[in-house]
Amino acid sequence: xNTDNFGDALAEQPCGSSLWxxxxxxxxxxxxxxxxxxxxxxxxxxxxxxLADCLERxxxxxxxxxxxxxxxxxxxxxxxxxxxxxRCQRNHQIHVPSDFGSGESGRIFALRPVQGAPPVASxxxxxxxxxxxxxxLDAIERLVQQLxxxxxxxxxxxxxxxxxxxxxxxxxxxxxxxxSMSRPQEMYDFALDRLSTALRASFACFLDARGDFDRSxxxxxxxxxxxxxxxxxxxxxxxxxxxxxxxxxxAQALEFKTRPTRASLLIVPLISGTxxxxxxxxxxxxxxxxxxxxxxxxxxxxxxxxxTAHKMRLFQDLxxxxxxxxxxxxxxxxxxxxxxxxxxxxxxxxSVMLGEALDMGEDDLQMLAWAGRLHDVGKIxxxxxxxxxxxxxxxxxxxxxxxxxxxSYEVLKPIRRLAHVLNGVRHHHEAWDGSGxxxxxxxxxxxxxxxxxxxxxxxDALTSSRSxxxxxxxxxxxxxxxxxxxxxxxxxxxxxxxxxxxxxRTEHPDLFERIPQDPRDRxxxxxxxxx
Amino acid sequence: MTRILVAEDDxxxxxxxxxxxxxxxxxVQCRNNGRCALQAFxxxxxxxxxxxxxxxEMDGVTLARTVLAxxxxxxxxxILSCRVDMIGIGVELGDPRVIHxxxxxxxxxxxxxxxxxxxxxxxxxxxxxxxxCEWT
Numbered sequence: 001x002n003t004d005n006f007g008d009a010l011a012e013q014p015c016g017s018s019l020w021x022x023x024x025x026x027x028x029x030x031x032x033x034x035x036x037x038x039x040x041x042x043x044x045x046x047x048x049x050x051l052a053d054c055l056e057r058x059x060x061x062x063x064x065x066x067x068x069x070x071x072x073x074x075x076x077x078x079x080x081x082x083x084x085x086x087r088c089q090r091n092h093q094i095h096v097p098s099d100f101g102s103g104e105s106g107r108i109f110a111l112r113p114v115q116g117a118p119p120v121a122s123x124x125x126x127x128x129x130x131x132x133x134x135x136x137l138d139a140i141e142r143l144v145q146q147l148x149x150x151x152x153x154x155x156x157x158x159x160x161x162x163x164x165x166x167x168x169x170x171x172x173x174x175x176x177x178x179x180s181m182s183r184p185q186e187m188y189d190f191a192l193d194r195l196s197t198a199l200r201a202s203f204a205c206f207l208d209a210r211g212d213f214d215r216s217x218x219x220x221x222x223x224x225x226x227x228x229x230x231x232x233x234x235x236x237x238x239x240x241x242x243x244x245x246x247x248x249x250x251a252q253a254l255e256f257k258t259r260p261t262r263a264s265l266l267i268v269p270l271i272s273g274t275x276x277x278x279x280x281x282x283x284x285x286x287x288x289x290x291x292x293x294x295x296x297x298x299x300x301x302x303x304x305x306x307x308t309a310h311k312m313r314l315f316q317d318l319x320x321x322x323x324x325x326x327x328x329x330x331x332x333x334x335x336x337x338x339x340x341x342x343x344x345x346x347x348x349x350x351s352v353m354l355g356e357a358l359d360m361g362e363d364d365l366q367m368l369a370w371a372g373r374l375h376d377v378g379k380i381x382x383x384x385x386x387x388x389x390x391x392x393x394x395x396x397x398x399x400x401x402x403x404x405x406x407x408s409y410e411v412l413k414p415i416r417r418l419a420h421v422l423n424g425v426r427h428h429h430e431a432w433d434g435s436g437x438x439x440x441x442x443x444x445x446x447x448x449x450x451x452x453x454x455x456x457x458x459x460d461a462l463t464s465s466r467s468x469x470x471x472x473x474x475x476x477x478x479x480x481x482x483x484x485x486x487x488x489x490x491x492x493x494x495x496x497x498x499x500x501x502x503x504x505r506t507e508h509p510d511l512f513e514r515i516p517q518d519p520r521d522r523x524x525x526x527x528x529x530x531x
Numbered sequence: 532m533t534r535i536l537v538a539e540d541d542x543x544x545x546x547x548x549x550x551x552x553x554x555x556x557x558x559v560q561c562r563n564n565g566r567c568a569l570q571a572f573x574x575x576x577x578x579x580x581x582x583x584x585x586x587x588e589m590d591g592v593t594l595a596r597t598v599l600a601x602x603x604x605x606x607x608x609x610i611l612s613c614r615v616d617m618i619g620i621g622v623e624l625g626d627p628r629v630i631h632x633x634x635x636x637x638x639x640x641x642x643x644x645x646x647x648x649x650x651x652x653x654x655x656x657x658x659x660x661x662x663x664c665e666w667t
Contacts, residue, residue: 158550162638165547169637172613197639 069094095133097141110137160293166198167297174304183316184309191305192280199266199294203230203283207267209276211243230283233261242267246279251299253290266290268298272310322417330373333380337387343460346511348372350456351449353508354493357500358452368449371424375453378407378425390467405429406438424449428457431488451490455481455497458489463515473516474501533649536577537561538568538594539611540586548581548636555642565589572598577606578652579645581632584612592620599626605655607648611636628652 072080087093095110110133174191181187188206196204206214213234234242237256242265245252251268264284270277280302284290330344351372355365379387382404386397393401409426412418427441427450434442446454462477472480478498485491505512535557539545542563549559560575562568566588572580580598582591589597595608605628610620613634621629628651632641 158547161547162551165635166638168635169633169640172633172635194637197643198637200639 095137097134097137110140163293163297167300170194170198170297170301171304174301174308178308178312182312184312187305187309187312188280191301195280195298195301196282199282199284199290199298200288201266201282201284203227203263203281205230205234205281206278207234207242207246207281208278209246211239211246211279214278229261230263233263233265233283234281237261238265242279242281245269246276249276251295251302253295255286255289257286262286264289266294266298268295268302270302270306270309272306275310277306277310326370326373329377333376336379336384343464344373344376346460347375347453347456349508349511350459350497350504351452353500353504354452354455354496357496364449367420368424368452370418371421371449371453372456374412374418374421375408375425375428375457376404377411378404378409380411381407388467392468402429402437421449423447424453426450428453430454432485432490433487436488446490451493455489455493459497471514471516474512477515532556532558533579533645534558534560534575534577535579535581535645536568536571536575538563538565538580538582538586538591540564540583544583548641551638551642552645555645557645563587565591565594568594569597572602576604579607579609579648581609581611584610584614584617592617595620595624595629599624599629605652607645607652609641609644609648628655 069080069083082094082096093112095112170191173194174187177190178187181190192204192206195201208214211234213231233256237258238254238261241252241254245254245267246269249269249271251266254265254267256263256265262285264286266282266284267279268282269279280298282290282298334341334344348369349372351368352365355368360368382401386393386400389397405426405428409422412422412425424447427439427446430436430439430441430446430450432443432446434440436446458481459477462472462480463474465471478501481489481494482498485494533556535552537545537548537552537559539548539561540563545561545563549561552559560571560577562571564586565582568580568582569589571577580595582594584591586594591610591612595610598606598608608626608629610617610629610631611634612631618631618633620631621627628648630644630648632644
């Protein structure tokens with residue numbers, strides 16, 4: 001039998017169809033139906049072309065019904081003794097390899113109708129016929145084996161491609177998410193969650209740089225008892241190996257085979273630059289160990305995450321530091337004037353509350369918080385004897401103190417990152433009717449943020465004790481503001497402040513603790529209130 | 532067996548998706564553009580459509596709209612795209628059975644999403660055993 005053509009066909013065709021071509025050629029040329037014996041219960045060697053499939057797809061499908069020999073063959077996985085005439089009950093000539101042992105799987109056998117089939121190599125003398133059949137079956141068997149190998153390789157390649165897609169997808173998502181995420185923790189949670197799914201992990205968690213459970217990070221496990229197993233494993237048997245892996249800094253798949261802590265682990269150290277940030281740990285049952293592809297996927301993703309998270313942390317630190325520096329500056333001002341202790345922070349909070357009530361965006365609220373804290377920075381340039389003077393100020397002193405918004409502006413102007421707060425700071429003493437300072441703006445000429453800070457500033461000043469008067473009660477302070485609405489203050493903002501008092505009281509009770517609650521109608525000259 | 536029709540003009544991706552879905556027990560057919568996919572939708576009656584957006588002849592969004600308008604039985608649709616503007620496509624088309632899956636696709640998540648979608652489609656399917664396709 002010439003098998004060269006089949007070889008060519010195999011080179012060109014995907015597995016399933018080349019086997020089909022092989023089978024139909026055998027059928028057409030020799031009237032042969034070919035089958036493969038599999039051991040009972042063994043997984044199919046050719047996922048798409050197992051025996052049943054061969055039989056179905058073969059043009060002259062081998063019909064097992066009514067054929068005890070074939071049924072026994074399929075049931076037992078080896079051919080029973082041949083019938084005396086070498087024919088099965090359905091009058092097919094049976095050909096099996098002469099060295100076909102019991103229980104042997106993967107062997108090829110052939111059936112050929114006794115009548116109506118084309119003659120097989122009629123020039124072959126009878127005594128050589130068995131030999132020719134052996135050769136032919138051997139050749140077919142080799143081809144099927146080749147096909148099986150190719151199919152296995154195909155499956156492996158497909159696995160690799162799928163894993164690459166998975167990896168690409170996670171990397172894309174991590175990159176996209178890093179734009180919108182601001183906390184390293186969010187980033188870690190996200191990556192751990194996505195990798196757990198992609199790796200089919202039954203357990204996932206973070207370890208700190210010493211190899212201990214990082215209790216601040218989430219853990220995923222499908223079952224609680226599993227969770228305990230992994231927990232025990234990490235804290236006892238696997239401890240040294242995990243620590244070692246973190247020190248070396250390379251992803252590693254580990255297997256632990258002693259009961260009761262049998263599992264396979266994948267540890268992926270998190271490294272940014274030279275700093276170890278701990279490791280991500282994934283667990284799977286021992287029957288499903290982690291492979292090289294899993295390692296490289298987890299390493300690629302976690303590598304990206306570690307670097308991004310590290311940068312986020314640096315950014316957070318810098319942000320915190322600038323906030324603290326501003327805090328120090330504000331404290332310096334507050335220390336200059338005993339009576340304004342905490343004033344700047346409260347103005348910031350009330351301003352943000354007003355901003356929230358106006359549905360302002362996150363960026364604008366941030367700006368209000370900064371502007372609120374910094375609005376009085378210019379008092380650094382106001383003389384101490386004026387700032388702390390009990391009683392009424394002389395006109396000259398009043399003119400002096402009125403310089404502070406403009407000074408605030410000049411102090412903050414060089415700080416590029418604070419450019420967005422300058423308007424609010426400079427104009428927080430403008431008046432609705434244009435009688436304010438430093439620029440005499442009126443109505444909506446005054447930037448909204450400045451009007452907000454002014455509203456918060458006046459409200460906090462009225463409800464605080466000063467060197468020249470006692471604090472007003474909440475009711476009195478609001479009365480005073482309502483009286484000045486449309487004259488000194490933005491009437492809409494004053495109404496807004498009044499309407500949000502109840503909510504503010506529930507959400508920020510500490511702001512109310514220092515405001516005198518009992519209405520004490522004291523007759524104080526409002527005009528004497530100072531900036 | 533749940534039938535999935537894949538409309539995707541990249542042959543390699545088509546093959547990877549169909550191999551993966553077959554391995555997860557779905558019956559899969561592939562088409563190279565929206566027009567062929569629409570025809571297959573009527574002839575083969577799939578339960579779920581997975582479609583790319585940018586394709587020759589008919590794009591994925593037009594295909595999805597047409598399927599929603601023309602097909603009476605409940606179907607699930609997965610829009611496969613790397614375009615950020617496609618993320619809200621389910622809301623835009625006003626149908627919870629239209630979901631977006633980002634490219635490069637995630638094999639593990641696609642299968643999870645398909646399971647959910649299959650359940651959703653089955654929940655909305657008419658109680659009778661036959662599908663209208665069997666009568667055509």
